[in-house]
Amino acid sequence: MITEALILSAILFVVGTFGVLVRRNAIIMFLCIELQLNAVNLAFVALSRLVGIDGQVFVFFVMTVAAAEAAVGLAIIISIFRHYESVDVNNFNLLKW
């Protein structure tokens, strides 16, 4: 059972990672990050059966941070969109050398 859960978690994480790496739309990248976080959450929950309650506690922390991140991140994306009328991250490379 744990093995399947961990495999699912890994698949979800890889999907999320690829999403972050290949997609250019900030919202979708953002969703993919959420996917990664939740993949990790799944792994935590699954492993908590084996290791103890700590994993489940951690999941709550992750969810809190994810919520905060979603709030701030979405706010940034919205303000970027207001400014550039685009959420394509290829347009925002001001922070280079």
Place this chain on the structure above:
Amino acid sequence: MTIFSTLLTSVVQEGHGGGGGDFVPFLPGLVVLLPLLGFVINGFLALRHARRSADAVRAGGELDLGGPGERPATHTLPSLVGPGVMLLAFLVTLVNFVRMLGSELHEPMVVHYWTWIDTGAFHVSAALQLDQLSMVMMMVVTGVGFLIHVFSVGYMKDDPGYPRYFAYLNLFVFFMLVLVMGSSYPLMFVGWEGVGLCSYLLIGYWFSDREKADAGKKAFIVNRIGDFGFLVAMFFLFVTFGTLDFVPVFHDAPDALVYGGGLATAISLFFLLGATGKSAQIPLYVWLPDAMAGPTPVSALIHAATMVTAGVYMVARSSTLFALSPVGSATVAGIGVLTALFAATIALKQNDIKKVLAYSTVSQLGYMFLGVGVGAYAAGVFHLMTHAFFKALLFLGSGAVIHSMHHALHHTHNHADPQDMRNMGGLRKYMPITWTVMWLATLAIAGIWPFAGFFSKDEIIWQTAAFGGAEHAPFPGLYTAYWVIALAAAMLTAFYMTRLMVMTFHGSNRTGSAEEKHLHEAPAVMWVPLAVLAVLSTFGGWINVPEAIRESFLGGFGVLPMTEWLHHWLEPVTATAHHIQETNLGELSHYAPFGGGEVAWAVISTVMALVIVVAASRVLVRGEVKPAAEDAEPTGFGKVLYNKWYVDELYDRTVVQPLLRLSRFCWKWIDAFLIDGAVNAAGLVARGMGWAGSLFQTGNLNTYAFFFSLAALVILGVVVF
């Protein structure tokens, strides 16, 4: 405070002096202090005047000094202060001299003022040494110096920098007195470099003229090469003796140094390097002819009578050290005699009256070196003294001539060179006094009996022969050669001096018909010092007539009262050196290399010189001399002599230019390229690495995420495997 208390005690003890007792110095500090005071006063006036003149220049003009009667105080006071302090200094010296005459002084008298340097391991005082040698030098410096100061009042009176001139001149005398009176080598070195500084300032006195400023600079730098030798010699002395004061050094030297040893030779050779710089000997003589760019009285005082003889004084002062080194002494004599001949050959072909005299000075200084090099220290100093008389006279006489020529050319707005003898001729008619005194000086320098130069020069030449013929003479053949060269150079001297006199005073006048009317005799303020010097040049040699000559007809069969006076006078100073010489060389010879005694050779040389003078004047008067503007360039060997053997060019090619090139190479290649290149390269490498790192900062979110994931995978891999 110490100075004043010493001065006071000296005054109080005045009464004890004289009468064969102990020597009590009379205010020796005052001798040094007076010229310094003159410098301060004149220097202040000079700055005041310079400020006013600068205001005028800034306003676009030149300061007008007004006629002779309406000069400002800055131009009248120096006439009083400059020669005034010199007269006082001379009088004080005279008092000391008289006291020394009347007392027994075997050890030098050292008057201590204050501790100059004391590091715990090295101690030197600001102290003056009074002994027979420094007394002779003080007399020459203040006496001849005073006369030249007086002459300057007339010669320089229309010069705008008049107060500055006297300030420098007084400062020079101050340093010269420090040089001859200092009781230790470092103090002598203070004077040594100090006179060099004043020489620099006075050669470049007309500093707006580039050539003159260049000449001053050359003098200073060449002198510094000599000073380097002096410094190193002092270092050797210090590690050997632990002190640099004259008295202990000379006391310990015979025991501490081995006769003919390497240390003694090193010390004497380094001192010799110092002396060749200051006294313009081969290979460092090149600055002296250029130094003629200064005002003529300066040439008389500094570059003939006093400063350039400092090297001779130094060797005489260090006689103990030089006597201990036969190689050193032989080198001194060799350099001297070669310089004497070499400079005399150049003097044959010069047309500038001052240049002839300059090379003549170099040549005569060579004789003095020969003298002190063959252990005849008294003879060297004797020639130094007589040379001071007749050469100062010759220079001042030439100054009077130039003064007159300058006025004549100035009145007619002629731009011809007032110093070129080809533009002179026949001046005898206009300047009879100058003509007379200069002939006296010429006979003196040519070594004709009974003028001053005869006795001193003949003594040196004779001593060379006697030294070379001594029982254990170190290099007998060498000294024979020296003796022959010295005789030859004496003949050349007679010739070029006659040429100078003939070209200047005899024949027909070549200045120009309009100019001729303005030629005139020098004013009294100028010719009176000339007359005094003429007397000294004529009779000055009688104070040291050798015993053998005195007894012969040349000495009037013993009527002269002061036989070998200077020799005996200097005996306390040179005794140690003579003792060393006697122990190691044995008896000096009584015969010249090819036979003949002292008197015989004296007669031969004076007759030969006289013949040359007479013959040359006869021949040269008949010869046609063209004015400078029409004269052709000399050809053949004459051209080589005219161009001074091309030594300046040689030095320029082999020393000056390579040094400049090397300096530029060091700057451009080593400093800017190599070192700074390495430094900047280190900076560039750091920057390059930063730049390479910055390439990862694409600003693209995906790139960051990619590297982030990649790094996470790598870390994971490392952790797992």
Place this chain on the structure above:
Amino acid sequence: MTLILEAIGYGGWALHALVWLPVLGMLLVLRSEEESAKHVAFWWSLGVFVLSLGLWWAFEPGWGGMQLASSTPWIPAWGVDYALGVDGISLFMVLLTTFTTPLAILGSYRYIGKRQRAFYALMLLLEAGVVGVFLATDVFLFYVFFELTLVPMYFIVGIWGGERRIYAAIKFFLYTAFGSLLMLVGILYLFMKAKTMLGVPTFALAELLQVPLSGTEQLWLFSAFALAFSIKVPLFPLHTWLPDAHVEAPTPGSVVLAAVLLKMGTYGFLRFLLPLFPVASQHPTVVSVMMVLAVIGIVYAAWVAAVQPDAKKLVAYTSVAHMGFVVLGIFALTLNGIQGGLVVMISHGLSTGALFLLLGMLYERRHTREIEAFGGVGRVAPLFATAFVITALASIGLPGTSGFVGEFLALLGTFETHPTIAIVASAGVIFAAYYMLPMVQKVFFNALEKPENREMEDLSGRELVILTPLVALMILVGWHPTPILERMEPSIEVVLERVEEAAAPVMEAEMLPGSETSHAPETAPTTSSETD
């Protein structure tokens, strides 16, 4: 004088005041009006100088140890103390610092136009830092002050400098910081060693001196310290920051840099290198390397100086040559040599400081430093020319000026132990004339051809006030250096004794004959009858 000083308890607070008063002055300057900042800074620093003069009397001449010393724990956990003290070596460095700072400030009145408050505040901070360097007897405190001086100098060059000021400032900073970081490593090593040895952490110099070090350790630590100080001096070939920094720095910056900052390097040699690592300091290879570098510096810098078209750069290179004499004198390890080195430090501070002030005045008038742009200036500015010539002569060591006493003693001391090197270095006197005189001639002599130069003003009253004390001191020290020498001597003896103690076992092992060459003369000269 001593009574007055005792009455006000001078000895108790003087050293602290000398460090902290400039800091207080800095705050005052920052709070003053922009226009009056310079006056506040000048009078304040003058006050500090007057205060520092008391040291002359409070200082006991015959004693070589630290005087007026005090120590309070600063960071007890690391054993860092706030410890100050003065001895014969640092006394003159402190006086030189407090003496040159007001002159440099006065000399910048016309030069500094922008951000005056900040500038004068930095000058005072610099003074505090330098005084701290010379007074600190705790190695950590020394290091703090040593680095602290970098900051104000960096800004002084970087903000008020010439065209290439940024390059020069960064070069200066990186060069010196690089060296001092290695020194920091050395200090920490010493600290660790001392901690294991003594059981308590300490940075006090006196304690660190007790730490026995093996020969190899000494050599490594010596290298670390020597690098830091050699860059500061600067010693060839680590000197290239100096010409750039000097040329770009504003006049007062150059003055303080030349007069005082360079001395921190040679001071470090004397205060730390020789006493801490006596075995390494007299290791024949080490001594040869230092001496050869110093001699190269003397000759090479003179050559390079001679062909500089920029007068300020010329003078900057002469600094390298002069400091070469100092290093030479120090590593001669003789009384004469070190005394000479210290006198050269003082003399160089006076003469080169004055030269930079004079060149600054020249620049203010003509806005160029190209030697070729001048000529005949002596005719329109006679006082200026006089001051310049005297200073230049002091700089090239003419007897009768301070330069001669120092160079002569340094060379004399060197000759006692290393004759060949001393002879080569003596050639420096020739090259000194070779670089200085042509410059003097091209600027002040020759024909007054250029119309711009015709307009030049002579020295103003303010400038006379700046130059007169400098010139007077150059001549005074030249004729009467004894008061200085007698105060230095005991402290130098202390250093030398330490070096010799360390040498004793080495000497015994190698059976080297002692120096028997210099013995005192047995005969005294006949003195005049003045005394009896």
